[in-house]
Amino acid sequence: MTEQKIKWVCDYCTYENWPSAIKCTMCRAHKSRGPIITEEPYKNSPDLDPSPEWDPPRTESGSSLLICPDSSARPRVRSSSMAEIANKWSCQICTYLNWPRAIRCTQCLCQRPRTSSPTESPQTSGSNAGCRPAVHSPVDTCEEYNDRNRLNTHQQHWTCTACTYQNWPKTTKCVVCDHPKPNNLEAIELAESAEPTPMINEQDRARWRGSCSGGLRRSPPLPKREDNMKMDFQRIELAAGAMSSKEEQEVDFKKLKQIRNRMRKTDWLFLNACAGVVEGDLAAIEAYKSSGGDIARQLTADEVQLLNRSSAFDVGFTLVHLAIRFQRQDMLAILLTEVNQQAAKCIPSMVCPELTEQIRREIAASLHQRKGDFACYFLTDLVTFTLPADIEDLPPAVQEKLFDEVLDRDVQKELEEESPVINWSLELGTRLDSRLYALWNRTAGDCLLDSVLQATWGIYDKDSVLRKTLHDSLHDCSHWFYTRWKEWESWYSQSFGLHFSLREEQWQEDWAFILSLASQPGASLEQTHIFVLAHILRRPIIVYGVKYYKSFRGETLGYTRFQGVYLPLLWEQSFCWKSPIALGYTRGHFSALVAMENDGYDNRGAGANLNTDDDVTVTFLPLVDSERKLLHIHFLSAQEMGNEEQQEKLLREWLDCCVTEGGVLAAMQKSSRRRNHPLVTQMVEKWLDRYRQIRPCASLSDGEEEEDEDE
Known part of the structure; x- marks a missing residue:
């Protein structure tokens, strides 16, 4: 009881502290030298001057935590009468009962x-407003002075250009x-050009101030807007404004403002796409590409200065450079694959949706799991999908239209001309009729699975049926595939001079990532996933791909490892088919490589006696590259590795x-x-009928041209 009578009240936050405390428990303000509070109130006690030793808490920048001058910062004798206690006001945010002053x-x-007026005592609000009557206290000269001071200085506040806080x-x-505070001219221009920003409540402002005092300088959370594009632009602007104190002295803020004023919508979309690559935001890249943006566009010095992240962005970088630096393989498939947007794509599966669904159900029904230790699906x-030979019977104009709609011309050109x-x-x-055609494929992350089913x-x-089968096979046969993968990766790193060894925990982490x-x-x-797909198909997969990642300027950006032959080595040879499928790989994208049907190969001697039916189409897939070097065979064991003759x-x-x-x-x-399969044959026939119907029109136009020539 004796200790409760000598509690002292903080002059800043009015919190009642224990007598042994030298600082306020709530706000950490120093204990005042003024008189202490007892249970019996002091009567007619004058206000005291503030103690010279009282020092309010400060932030790292040296500014006081006090946002504006108030009467609670003046130490004076408080009266704890019943009228004052009943006159406590409730906070509208947290409903805390505060002292009236x-x-x-x-x-x-x-x-x-x-x-309503500065002389009136505030009424309680919130949940406790209905149970406490409003009690008026006499006019406080200090309160009146501070209210008048706030009114006079409110118009002189300056708004921060980075976080819009009023200082x-x-x-x-x-x-x-x-x-830093801008000069008066900049402040007037910003005030005239800035859009009205929504008010930020004091609770969020106090939270930001607390985070800044802890050593982490963060930009305040932006309010939600209906236009996501404006939010992305604001994110880049905030990144440009959130600079360290050393950089602030070197950067000319007038120049930054001029750069931002010159920015157009396309420029903001490009910067947002660059930030999206770093943050893994695929929508930002698609928005920039759909707007007609140039994928080969390079970052300038001004744009790098606006982005303000030297560890991620460099002058001359493109979106492809950023995707490679941050290992965004799914984004490379979109960035490095230029789809011909002029011609609308039309593949057989799009023409016959009913047959396509039946084929998907047929594939799901034909998937089975092998019993035994190696329980792979x-x-x-x-x-095997091939283009019908009836295409050659169509007029040349119709053939050209068909190939534009079913083939990927860019992939075809890159695999044939840029790198043979x-x-x-x-x-x-020519002589063996084994020309390969690159079918158009989606640019999503499922391009490998799509190309396998297309071939x-x-x-x-x-419906991700093949992806689910791939995932289940990897998990159910994880030990078998893990042994092959680990042995192959160890040999591959040593063959390229990368002399390092990983701990078993690191190998397990990498394998878990492949499973995910x-x-x-x-x-x-x-x-590894191509190797597993070869086991699911029970047939070899040959990948014809470029050896290097290259930019649009022809610069080599990285080495690809996809080209080669993938054999189902974990199956018995008698359980597998020897007829392979072919895939094409171009800069992060897979495409199905298919041939066209022919009338047999009896008269196309290939150095071997081929006794098969005339109805069978044989496509000769080279196992060597253009330099006559044998293609690599992936995931061989130590016993299977050897020289070229053994391979x-x-x-x-x-x-x-x-x-x-x-x-x-x-x-x-x-x-x-x-x-x-009859369903596949029926689907191809319906797709081909679509072009057969426009044949008479083409023939008629050709006839009219002949008549014009005769005249």
């Missing part, structure tokens, strides 16, 4: 609600973000190989319309 809430620093006129830096049907990966042999492409069944993996990619729709896949022997065991008259080692891909 406190102009801000002790808990959240929210400002006290204003009354007092004497402060040289923003209390929230430490942004596999397909029971052997299906396919169709480099005239013998295979076999002619459809996309829209298989379960995420839209996630880009790696070489060629291994290829002959898993594929039907032959050597052409020109000395090219090739694998034979066999397909037959008679043996193909």
Whole structure:
């Protein structure tokens, strides 16, 4: 009881502290030298001058935590009469009961609600407003002085250009973000051009001030807007304004303002896309690309200065450079694949949606899981998609329209001309009718799975059936695939001179990441997933791909590892088919490489005696590159690795190989319309009928041209 009678009241927040405390428990203000508070109030006690030793708490920048001068900062004798206790006002934000002379809430620093006149005592509000009557206290000269002072100085506040916080006129830096105070001319121009920003409550402002005092300088959270584009622009502007104190002395803020004023909508979309690559925001890249933005655009010095992140952005960088630096493989598929937007794409699966759904159900029904230790899923049907030979019967104009709608011209050009990966042999492409065509494919992260189904069944993996099968096979046979993957990666790193060894925990972490990619729709896949897909198909997969990532200027950005042969080495050879499928890889994107049906190959001698039906179409897929070097075989064990002769022997065991008259080692891909799935044949026929219907129009136009020439 004795200790309770000598509590002292904080002069700043009016909190009653224990006598042994030398600082306020609530706001950490020093104990005043004024008289202490007892249970019996002092009567007619005059106000005392503030103690010279009292020092309010300050932030790191040296500014006081007091936002504006108030009467609670003056130490005086408080009266704890029943009238004063009953006159406590409730905070509108946190409902804390504050003393009547406190102009801000002790808990959240929210400002006290204003009354009709400065001389009236504030009424209680919130949840306790109905149970406490309004009691008026006599006029406080200090309160009247501070109210008048606030009214006089409110118009002189300056607004921070970075976080829009209203600071007092004497402060040289923003209390929230430490942004320097602009000069008067800039302040007037910003005030005239700035849009009206929504009011920020005092509770959020106090939270930002607390985060700044803790050493972390963060920009205040932006209010939600209906226009997401404006929010993205504001994010870039805030990043440009949130600079350290050393950088603030070197940067000319007038120049930054001029740069921002010159920015157009396309420029903001480009900067937002650059920030999206770093933050993993795919929508920002799609927005920039859909607006017609140039993917090869480079960052300028002014744009790098606006982005203000030297560790991520460099002058001359493009979106491709950023995607490679931050290993955004899914974004590379969108950035590095230029789809021909002039011609509307029309593939067989789009023309016949009913048949496409039936084919998807047929694929799901043909998936089975092998019993035993190696419980991998596999397909029971052997299906190979080829373009129908009836295309050659169409008029040249119709053929050109068909190829524009079903092929990816950019991929075809890159694989044939820029880097001779396919169709480099005239013998295979012309005399043996083994020309490969790159089918158009979606640019999503599922391009590998889509290309595999396009090369076999002619459809996309829209329902993620093949992805789910890939994920289940990896998990159920994780030990088998993990052993092959670890041994292959160790050999690969040593063969390129990367002499390092990983701990088992690191190997497990990398393997867990590979497993997680298989379960995420839209996630880009790696070489290990192609190896597993070869086991699901029970047939080899040959990937013809570029060797290097290249920018639009022809610069080499990185090395690709996809090109080569993937064999189902964990199956028995008798359980697999020897007819492979072919895929194309171009700068983060996979495409199905298919051939066109032919009338047989009896008269196309290939250096081997081929006794098959005339209905069977044979496509010769080269197993060597344009320099006649053998393609790499992925995921070989230590016993299977050897020289080229041993690897060629291994290829002959898993594929039907032959050597052409020109000395090219090739694998034979066999397909037959008679043996193909009837649903796929029906889908292709309906798709081809769409172009047969426009044939008379083309013939009529050709006839009219002939008549004009005769005249």
